[in-house]
Amino acid sequence: MVKKKGMAPRRSPISPLFGPLSDFFLFFGQLVSLFLEGLWFVVRGRISVRATIRQMGEVGVGSLMVAIITVGFSGAVLALYSSVQLLQFGQAALAGGLVGKSLALEIAPVITGIVVAARSGSAMAAELGSMTVTEQVDALKTMATSPVQYLVVPRILATMIMMPIVASIANVAGLYGASVTANLGGISPTLFWRSFQDIVTIGDQLQGLIKTIPFGLLIALIGCRQGLTTSNGAQGVGRATTSAVVFGSMAIYITDFFISLITQDLTSLRQ
Amino acid sequence: MSSEPIIELRHIHYSIALPDGERRAILDDVSLAIEPGTINCIMGTSGSGKTTLLRLMAGLIRPESGEVLIFGRDITALREPELNKIRREMGFVFQYSALFDSLSVGQNIGFALDRQRRPRAEIDSIVANLLGELGLSGLENKRPSELSGGMKKRVAMARALASNPKIVLYDEPDSGLDPVMTRVIDELILQMRDEKKTTNVVVSHNVHSIWRIADRVMMLHEGQMVADGAPREVEKLDVPVLRQFLEGRSDGPILVR
Ligand SMILES: Nc1ncnc2c1ncn2[C@@H]1O[C@H](COP(=O)(O)OP(=O)(O)OP(=O)(O)O)[C@@H](O)[C@H]1O
Numbered sequence: 001m002v003k004k005k006g007m008a009p010r011r012s013p014i015s016p017l018f019g020p021l022s023d024f025f026l027f028f029g030q031l032v033s034l035f036l037e038g039l040w041f042v043v044r045g046r047i048s049v050r051a052t053i054r055q056m057g058e059v060g061v062g063s064l065m066v067a068i069i070t071v072g073f074s075g076a077v078l079a080l081y082s083s084v085q086l087l088q089f090g091q092a093a094l095a096g097g098l099v100g101k102s103l104a105l106e107i108a109p110v111i112t113g114i115v116v117a118a119r120s121g122s123a124m125a126a127e128l129g130s131m132t133v134t135e136q137v138d139a140l141k142t143m144a145t146s147p148v149q150y151l152v153v154p155r156i157l158a159t160m161i162m163m164p165i166v167a168s169i170a171n172v173a174g175l176y177g178a179s180v181t182a183n184l185g186g187i188s189p190t191l192f193w194r195s196f197q198d199i200v201t202i203g204d205q206l207q208g209l210i211k212t213i214p215f216g217l218l219i220a221l222i223g224c225r226q227g228l229t230t231s232n233g234a235q236g237v238g239r240a241t242t243s244a245v246v247f248g249s250m251a252i253y254i255t256d257f258f259i260s261l262i263t264q265d266l267t268s269l270r271q
Numbered sequence: 272m273s274s275e276p277i278i279e280l281r282h283i284h285y286s287i288a289l290p291d292g293e294r295r296a297i298l299d300d301v302s303l304a305i306e307p308g309t310i311n312c313i314m315g316t317s318g319s320g321k322t323t324l325l326r327l328m329a330g331l332i333r334p335e336s337g338e339v340l341i342f343g344r345d346i347t348a349l350r351e352p353e354l355n356k357i358r359r360e361m362g363f364v365f366q367y368s369a370l371f372d373s374l375s376v377g378q379n380i381g382f383a384l385d386r387q388r389r390p391r392a393e394i395d396s397i398v399a400n401l402l403g404e405l406g407l408s409g410l411e412n413k414r415p416s417e418l419s420g421g422m423k424k425r426v427a428m429a430r431a432l433a434s435n436p437k438i439v440l441y442d443e444p445d446s447g448l449d450p451v452m453t454r455v456i457d458e459l460i461l462q463m464r465d466e467k468k469t470t471n472v473v474v475s476h477n478v479h480s481i482w483r484i485a486d487r488v489m490m491l492h493e494g495q496m497v498a499d500g501a502p503r504e505v506e507k508l509d510v511p512v513l514r515q516f517l518e519g520r521s522d523g524p525i526l527v528r
């Protein structure tokens with residue numbers, strides 16, 4: 001076929017340096033524009049309740065058991081280490097509070113986020129990716145249906161709604177796991193729960209749950225973006241799926257850091 | 272033929288970026304005008320740009336330069352909501368069917384109608400009618416994955432025709448069909464033209480079926496239009512690639528890769 005030269009912008013010698021950076025800005029820009037496009041459908045009330053509920057089921061069924069098990073065991077391990085340390089310093093009464101606070105603020109939200117990214121974010125990338133390479137997304141467009149409205153918005157809403165629910169159930173599992181190992185380490189359940197009640201506030205619980213909402217947004221947004229930009233057939237679908245998990249997990253840790261930074265500053269100022 | 276064209280392409284250039292930074296021209300200065308209520312067949316070797324041409328007409332891709340006029344409006348600069356108004360008058364049969372895996376056959380065919388919030392009973396009867404016409408009665412509740420390739424193709428046709436479009440774009444509607452079914456499809460396209468006055472653009476390799484249905488025949492070769500006219504005229508044209516294509520010879524100017 002005819003080849004034309006000189007139509008593409010020439011690569012400058014320093015472009016290898018800027019390559020990854022411009023890729024990052026391109027990725028970020030596409031996420032923002034996908035978000036804004038989705039938001040535009042939401043503010044106009046163009047939401048499919050049926051599709052959103054179905055997606056909530058997918059996210060819940062896919063992630064709940066895994067989140068319960070991973071956060072449950074993380075709570076158990078955390079309690080094991082901290083009860084041994086705290087007993088050494090004679091501070092056993094702090095165990096329930098310390099572990100409970102870590103679970104509520106950090107462990108339950110972040111691990112649930114990772115689990116949902118691995119289960120649901122990847123599933124979204126795979127499903128939308130295979131729809132893209134088999135031209136189902138194009139078929140939607142030819143039938144005057146926006147893929148963002150029909151596919152992306154329900155997934156984002158469902159993940160944002162399910163994240164706090166799954167995280168709070170996982171949090172309870174983590175506490176239960178923690179109380180069991182604390183007991184093995186010599187801290188009675190009564191002591192553990194009293195300390196939990198004394199130290200962990202409703203505010204802590206809420207703060208932990210609220211930050212799972214942006215996590216849910218990012219997981220679904222990244223999963224959908226990776227899916228919709230898939231090319232190169234089955235191989236591309238595989239790549240989209242993996243990258244949805246990798247980028248989703250990174251996004252969770254990065255946002256978690258910034259959210260924690262902001263919220264911690266505010267609370268310490270107040271004291 | 273004197274009426275205003277319903278589809279018009281003017282000096283379309285379309286190219287893709289290659290990994291090495293160069294660009295490869297897929298369509299190179301293609302112009303065509305299509306009269307309403309006609310059947311227009313586009314033939315050409317594999318990779319000659321036929322699908323690309325249909326995708327341009329549906330606004331799925333935009334040309335690098337040139338105009339795509341549908342109902343007299345240039346769609347190359349239209350935003351999605353405006354484009355969707357035009358797409359509601361169009362049906363597109365994809366080369367590999369592109370049925371929605373997650374929906375049943377019936378939901379696939381009724382998709383556009385369902386999006387327009389037409390009453391359930393009306394949708395069901397339209398779906399049942401189309402399935403009957405295409406020899407697929409009773410398959411409403413099957414999943415696309417349970418169908419053969421030829422059945423999928425017919426479901427894809429039913430889906431494109433369900434909302435009664437003014438323009439139908441068919442990408443190889445008869446690929447993967449047996450001769451009997453090919454005939455059925457040909458007759459359906461003729462019937463759409465005669466009864467519903469649709470304008471049809473049919474990409475096909477099947478010379479027999481093209482000569483059976485076409486009001487007009489075009490041939491694309493390496494991104495350029497090498498023949499365009501009524502079947503009787505095109506038959507006689509002395510264009511080497513066209514001759515080779517029509518006679519199905521392996522020797523000639525068409526590179527066999
Ligand atoms: N997204 C794309 N990425 C890379 N190359 C593409 C893309 N789309 C089309 N092409 C190339 O453009 C050329 C024309 O493609 P097109 O699908 O229009 O061909 P076609 O005439 O429909 O062929 P066929 O009869 O095999 O379906 C091909 O050489 C193809 O490799």
Ligand SMILES: [Mg+2]
Binds near residue numbers: 321322366
């Ligand atoms: Mg093709």
